[in-house]
Amino acid sequence: MSHLEKLDAYFTEHRERHLAELNEFLRIPSISALSEHKEDMRNAANWLAEHLKSLNIENVAVEETAGHPVVYGEWLHAEGKPTILFYGHYDVQPVDPLNLWETPPFEPTIRDNKLFARGSSDDKGQVFMHLKMIEALFAAEGTLPVNIKFIYEGEEEIGSPSLPQYTEDNKEKLAADLIVISDTGLYAKGKPAVCYGLRGLTGVQIDVRGAKGDLHSGLYGGGVQNAIHALTEILASFRNEHGTIQVDGFYDKVLPLSDEERQAYRDLGFDEEALKQELQVPALFGEAGYSYLEQTWARPTLEINGVFGGFSGEGIKTVLPAEAGAKITCRLVPNQDPEEIVALLKAHIEKHKPDGVEVIVSEFDKGKPYLTPFDHPLIQAAGRSYEKVYKVPTAYTRGGGSIPIVAAFDEILNLPVVLMGFGLSEENFHAPNEHFHLENFDQGLRVLGDYLHEVAELKL
Template identity: 55%
Template sequence: MSYKTYFSSHREAQLEELMQWLRIPSISAISAHAEDVQTAASWLADTLRRGGLENVEIMPTGGHPVVYADYIHAPGKPTVLVYGHYDVQPVDPLNLWQTPPFEPQIREGKLYARGATDDKGQVFIHIKAIEAILREEGTLPVNLKLCLEGEEEIGSPHLPEFLETHKDKLSCDAVLVSDTSLLEPGRPAICTGLRGLCSMEVSVQTANTDLHSGTYGGAVPNALHALVELLASLHDADGRVAVDGFYEGVPELSPLMREEFAKQGVEEDKIRDSLGLDALYGEKGYTFVERVGARPTLELNGVYGGFQGEGTKTVIPKEAHAKITCRLVGEQDPQKTLDRIEKHLRDRVQSGARLNVKQIEQAFAFNIDPSHPILQKAADAYGRVYGTRALFTKDGGSIPIMAAFSRMLDAPVVLMGFGLDDENLHAPNEHFNLDNFDKGLLTVVEFLKSL
């Protein structure tokens, strides 16, 4: 039996099984769902055992558990570690869902539910591809390990320590991940870079109380004025970050990488119009896809202070606040980046104002050379199933644990995604296009056999 025939004959049963998993509200960010996360882990462990995997364990961490399994029966062959996550995002706002988020429904070839594409649906592709090979051939062409966590949606706070503690158990020749997207329907992509991340909260205090702008206006510092002046100093007129040393470790784009970006065929006019903008904006000298895929950023995510109610209140606010995040590339160090931004702000704070800075998240960027042989095999596997070879892309988002996998396990990370950008991951009406579920199963089989 061909694998296409196998998956076609098992499709209905497999989708019903996936929907069972999707019904479990494994929201890692909400403590009231801690038991649901555990239930989802138990469901996953049972499914892996039924699929023929061995040494299945639900392994504790400082938070939600990791589900581990393996099948090590191919001496002399590579060992592949499959990583994914079984936790999901919160569902708010609930009123915007067309159908309840944990009552899966198939409509017009799409499976709707929270976690359908991020990441239960994509993890399930690997589970069923592995099961299919074991049933059809009695063994696997490579050694296989699975590390499936329950905290990705809250930043994987306990996974780096887990990786360090269990480094020998998780040792491998490659890490395989499906938590990214195709370029568009029918156009597969392999992500070769994810931006890192760092964040901070900034506040400015002036007087010990809000002041009347008639009695004190023009004679005392205004916290909002002081903060806005600071924030405006963070970029120059060409859209570059003006913080001294910010670009240390940022690689210049090679002609090959620029060629890969150009192959994506992104039409900037369409993006501008779809967003209702008069113009795009960003660092001078780079295209849209280069800016979001391969250049660092410093963004204001929130600025607030003073009176914000209806009408006018003639007040001089005593405090003002901002939330700042940076997307990092190359070898940029998140700690050094935060320290440099803080120094930039402290050196420029207005007389009479006091600055407080709280440094928060830190994650290094992930990068891999697209010419690596295992990525070439992955691109070929897509080509045999989709009829077009995968392009190599850089993703503007961050999956913080990817750099940790690459660094701690000293193994190439292969990001073979089967989602689409418009599938509402993290938003109401999340869904998974079942055409990519079907093709994903075949692609994973092709890839594992090619190794």
């Protein structure tokens, strides 16, 4: 029997037990954002640690950080073979609004071959797949084809504030040849994807202050600057009518797409007309000269996320508002640095600030973009493993969103990151009725097991 046939037999025989064990994990309400769940966070970390120990993983430890604990373990007996560091997170998002859940969020339920529970897709279900894949390889082959390390954190849903420092303090312990993360998704149902890049994130809040207080528009209108007019003048200066960002230097370091990448995106056959119908918009919008996928995966953005100020109640109030504000975020692409982009934004705002107001700029948290070349041997090996199991070509995609810790791993550990996810965009992660399609749970286990064999054959 081939290793895939052995894995298939094992997973088929033990599927019900595996799902029952996953349900135990999902029942723990490990919500990192809420202090009342601090004990649940530790229970989830302990559950992971005990499960790793049951798999004969060595040096398992629940290690303290400034926040919630990190779970570590290792198995390093594949002499001369590469080492994979598996990462994931055991924390989950809050469940509000609770009344929109069809079944309780921490009582796992299977309907239509979908597992409903908070964390089922993001990320407990996918973390659990790492564990069961290791269990199956030990059972089927008596050993592992590569060396492995695990690092699972409890703060991803709040921005991973403690993990960069933990990583910096434990660089030698975490040394490996690559990092595998299962916290992304397929391109579409039945269409596997390896995500090889993520956009970064930065942003600012702009507060505009004019007179000492709101002024009567009849007495002062036309003679004193209106804070909202001043704000909208600044906001309008950020982009032209095509969405091209007008901030000096904003695009200077953007890494352009290769011809091979652009062709790969075209080959996916993305249906922009269908997207318009789904979103119920008359037209899509974006930077001229780029397709929708290119715009959302590989080009930077500047978006106004909120505007506030003045009177917005029923009727009308004839005043000149003294204060107004806006929140702005930028998605960044490889070679763009969040600190540099914030500096450019501040310079632009100062340049376009109208007379008669004071403007204060406050910074938000920042995350760097990340890219592993899509022709990297480790990326292509992941694609082969998907294709063996799903029986269709693998898509090579970038993610429009951000996982800040990925860039931190790249910077601190200097390792290629392979994003091998099995979720679907329709699975309501971060929303009520989160669920995980169990066909991807089943197939993903086999993909991950095969990938260890693919990596074992590479000369890294």
